[in-house]
Amino acid sequence: xxxRASDTLALIAVFTGTIASLPALAxxxxxxxxxxxxxxSKGRIExxxxxxxxxxxxxxxxxxxxxxxxxxxSTPAKExSTPAKExSSPxxxxxxxxxxxxxxxxxEKVAPGKVHWHRAIQTAMxxxxxxxxxxxxxxxMGHLDDRFC
Amino acid sequence: MLFSDEKxxxxxxxxxxxxxxxxxxxxxxxxxxxxxxxxxRTLHGNVATYVLTADGTIVDILPGLYERDEYLxxxxxxxxxxxxxxxTRDPKAFLADYHHAQFESIKTxxxxxxxxxxxxxxxIAIEISIKTILRPxxxxxxxxxxxxxxxxxxxxxxxKPGELAHWQKLHExxxxxxxxxxxxxxxxxxxxxxxxxxxxxxxxxxxxLHADIDDPYLGLGETLFRDYPFTEDIPAESIKTAxxxxxxxxxxxxxxxxxx
Numbered sequence: 001x002x003x004r005a006s007d008t009l010a011l012i013a014v015f016t017g018t019i020a021s022l023p024a025l026a027x028x029x030x031x032x033x034x035x036x037x038x039x040x041s042k043g044r045i046e047x048x049x050x051x052x053x054x055x056x057x058x059x060x061x062x063x064x065x066x067x068x069x070x071x072x073x074s075t076p077a078k079e080x081s082t083p084a085k086e087x088s089s090p091x092x093x094x095x096x097x098x099x100x101x102x103x104x105x106x107x108e109k110v111a112p113g114k115v116h117w118h119r120a121i122q123t124a125m126x127x128x129x130x131x132x133x134x135x136x137x138x139x140x141m142g143h144l145d146d147r148f149c
Numbered sequence: 150m151l152f153s154d155e156k157x158x159x160x161x162x163x164x165x166x167x168x169x170x171x172x173x174x175x176x177x178x179x180x181x182x183x184x185x186x187x188x189x190r191t192l193h194g195n196v197a198t199y200v201l202t203a204d205g206t207i208v209d210i211l212p213g214l215y216e217r218d219e220y221l222x223x224x225x226x227x228x229x230x231x232x233x234x235x236x237t238r239d240p241k242a243f244l245a246d247y248h249h250a251q252f253e254s255i256k257t258x259x260x261x262x263x264x265x266x267x268x269x270x271x272x273i274a275i276e277i278s279i280k281t282i283l284r285p286x287x288x289x290x291x292x293x294x295x296x297x298x299x300x301x302x303x304x305x306x307x308x309k310p311g312e313l314a315h316w317q318k319l320h321e322x323x324x325x326x327x328x329x330x331x332x333x334x335x336x337x338x339x340x341x342x343x344x345x346x347x348x349x350x351x352x353x354x355x356x357x358l359h360a361d362i363d364d365p366y367l368g369l370g371e372t373l374f375r376d377y378p379f380t381e382d383i384p385a386e387s388i389k390t391a392x393x394x395x396x397x398x399x400x401x402x403x404x405x406x407x408x409x
Contacts, residue, residue, distance in 0.1 A: 113152025115161050117169055121205070121346075124168035128203035134231035136165035136224070137199040137346060141360070142175030142191065144152070 112144035151217065160221050164228045165200075172350060173362050195358040197350075200227040202234065205345045207338060208244065212330040212357050216323040226264040229282070233267075236277040245342055246279040252335035259328055260286035333357050 118124040124135045138144070151157055161167050179189045198211040198220075209227050211220070230247060237243040254262045262283040301317040334357055341349055355361045361368035374383060 111153075112169065114155065114158035115152045115167050117167050119168075121168050121170060124166040125201070125203050125205055127166040128201075131166060133164060133166050134208060134228060135199075135201040135203070135205070136161060136167040137201055138167065138169040138196065139172055139199060139346065139350065140169065140175075140196040141171065141173055141362075143171050144169045 109145050117144075151214070151220065154217055157217055157221060160224065164224070172354065176367070195354060195360045197353055197358070198224070199346055200224070200231060201346070202231065206244075207344050207346060207349070208234070209248075209338070210334050210349075210353065211326070212334055212353065213326040214319065214322055215326060216319045219323050219327070225266075229264045229266045233277045233282055241342055243277070243279065245339060247283075248335040248339040250279050250283055252332055252339060254286065255328070255332040255335070258286060261327065261331060262286060330357050 118127060121135070121137060124137070127133075128135045152161075175191050177189060177191055179187055181187050196214055198215075200208040200210075202208060208231050211223050211227075215223065230244075234240045234243065251261045254260065262285060265282050265284050267282075301320055334353070337349055337352060337357070338344060351362060355363070355368070359368070364370070366373055377383070
């Protein structure tokens with residue numbers, strides 16, 4: 001393994017804290033079958049990333065699960081959709097490299113739970129005026145109807 | 150997954166007009182093991198639940214992810230705070246009093262005060278004030294049978310939404326949210342009376358959730374690139390906007406502020 005490749009592997013391992021599991025996963029199956037793993041660690045997203053790097057994962061990934069397919073997810077309510085952008089996305093300001101433009105990978109869409117989400121905050125506020133109920137605004141990085149969010 | 154839970158969904162659908170928005174894309178890491186196996190996960194993400202009035206004024210914010218039961222309890226409290234607003238002499242002052250009282254309670258006892266529900270407002274002859282509705286932490290426990298604390302597990306079965314209720318990490322995050330993040334949220338809202346979400350979102354993410362959404366690297370450039378061996382991969386634009394004096398091979402994208 002070249003020095004560069006070794007450095008890359010080490011860096012990825014540090015990113016994800018899976019250094020202990022790398023050899024086991026790499027050697028466990030030589031087939032070319034693509035196995036997508038489910039996001040097993042949403043709890044970590046609440047930790048500052050710096051803490052994530054320092055803390056790392058204590059336990060190796062021990063179980064590969066098949067991907068959740070769109071068909072296996074129950075159909076969401078009619079109202080479910082991606083809401084309008086109420087908050088400007090600072091991510092758009094990320095400078096793209098001129099020679100290698102970043103491509104946003106298409107994510108598999110999933111049902112955003114069983115909550116009957118309004119399409120946009122204005123719609124929710126209008127509904128609130130009618131119903132007298134408060135608006136619940138769930139703000140997040142990523143998209144609730146993306147598989148990885 | 151929290152919103153896949155039947156109880157959470159029913160409670161939210163019954164009491165609120167829910168909507169979700171994205172403040173930015175979430176970083177995603179994919180490791181290609183080269184043998185047909187890939188692992189994908191989110192690298193960093195943070196959430197906040199706002200409760201708003203019909204005109205968009207913030208009643209309160211729950212920072213971060215919560216364990217199911219605590220999330221529902223907190224949402225219920227905020228539902229009642231919102232419920233009382235029309236019965237107060239000055240809703241803006243009422244919210245300011247509420248945030249002040251909660252800030253002081255968390256500061257002194259480590260816990261927020263609890264909101265006392267009055268379903269039928271017509272039976273209340275007195276004017277609604279913060280003193281009327283807030284009770285010391287744990288005041289209701291005397292009226293309820295003691296419940297057995299949930300057995301927490303380190304690795305729950307993520308295919309079952311109900312299992313999240315026993316996830317140790319989620320319980321730990323919930324505790325951090327209430328003890329460490331909620332106080333600064335009250336202070337922030339106290340400083341911004343009548344604020345709408347767009348007025349405080351960036352501050353919330355930067356100062357409370359420690360994820361600067363104005364920074365392409367979420368304030369983590371230094372950590373990410375300190376030992377990064379391929380400087381040619383660091384975007385040139387980020388070098389220009391960062392420190393004019395690169396140190397060694399690393400160019401910091403943004404000044405690092407350690408909030409811990």
